[in-house]
Amino acid sequence: DGGITQSPKYLFRKEGQNVTLSCEQNLNHDAMYWYRQDPGQGLRLIYYSQIVNDFQKGDIAEGYSVSREKKESFPLTVTSAQKNPTAFYLCASSFSGGAYTGELFFGEGSRLTVL
Amino acid sequence: KNEVEQSPQNLTAQEGEFITINCSYSVGISALHWLQQHPGGGIVSLFMLSSGKKKHGRLIATINIQEKHSSLHITASHPRDSAVYICAVRESGNEKLTFGTGTRLTIIP
Numbered sequence: 001d002g003g004i005t006q007s008p009k010y011l012f013r014k015e016g017q018n019v020t021l022s023c024e025q026n027l028n029h030d031a032m033y034w035y036r037q038d039p040g041q042g043l044r045l046i047y048y049s050q051i052v053n054d055f056q057k058g059d060i061a062e063g064y065s066v067s068r069e070k071k072e073s074f075p076l077t078v079t080s081a082q083k084n085p086t087a088f089y090l091c092a093s094s095f096s097g098g099a100y101t102g103e104l105f106f107g108e109g110s111r112l113t114v115l
Numbered sequence: 116k117n118e119v120e121q122s123p124q125n126l127t128a129q130e131g132e133f134i135t136i137n138c139s140y141s142v143g144i145s146a147l148h149w150l151q152q153h154p155g156g157g158i159v160s161l162f163m164l165s166s167g168k169k170k171h172g173r174l175i176a177t178i179n180i181q182e183k184h185s186s187l188h189i190t191a192s193h194p195r196d197s198a199v200y201i202c203a204v205r206e207s208g209n210e211k212l213t214f215g216t217g218t219r220l221t222i223i224p
Contacts, residue, residue, distance in 0.1 A: 035214075040216060042216045042217070043201070043203075043212075044214075045211055045212070058211065059211075088156055090156075090158060102163070103163045104203075106150075106157065106158035106159070106160070107157070108157040109155075109156040109157060
C-alpha cells in the first residue's frame with residue numbers, strides 16, 4: 001500500500017542533542033513538507049521541498065535542518081539550536097506541478113520530548 | 116497575512132445529529148482542504164476543493180469563494196466521527212498552506 005511512513009513515533013532527547021526524524025513516501029509525490037503542531041495552534045510549516053536536492057524554509061525553520069537527496073525521503077533534524085523542540089511533528093507529501101498542488105497525504109507523526 | 120478561523124472550537128453532539136463546522140479565511144485562495152486528525156495524531160485528508168460542493172459518504176464540504184467561507188457537514192453523526200477537524204487554505208500563487216486551529220468534535224452514543 002502507498003503511503004507516508006514517519007519514524008520514530010515517540011522520541012526523547014536530552015538538551016543539547018540533535019535528533020533526526022525520518023519521513024519516507026512511496027506515493028511518487030514531488031512535494032514534501034514538515035509541520036510542527038503545538039497545543040491550541042494550527043500546524044506550522046518548518047521546511048518544504050518541491051524537487052530533489054532543493055528545499056525552502058517555512059515559517060519556523062530556525063533550529064531545524066532538512067535534506068532531500070532522494071524523491072522518497074525528507075528527513076528532519078532538530079538541532080540543539082531549537083529552543084523549544086518538544087512538539088508533535090508531521091510529515092506530508094503531495095503532487096506538485098506548476099500552479100497545481102494536489103491533495104495532501106500525512107504520516108502518523110512523531111512526538112518529540114526534550115528531557 | 117492570511118488568517119484562517121474555525122468555529123466552533125469544540126462541539127459535542129448526540130449520535131445521529133447533523134454537524135456543521137465552519138471555516139473563514141481572509142485572502143484569495145487556490146484551494147481549501149478539510150482534514151481529520153484522530154486521537155493518535157495521524158491526519159487524513161477529507162476534501163480538497165476550490166469551488167462548489169463535494170460529498171463523500173456522510174460528509175459534505177461546501178465553499179463560497181466570494182464570502183471566503185467553507186463548511187464541513189456530517190450527516191447521521193456517529194461516535195467514530197469524534198476527531199479534530201482542521202481547515203487549511205492555500206493562497207493563490209503560493210505553495211504554502213495556512214491551517215486553522217481545528218474543531219474538536221465529540222459524538223456521544
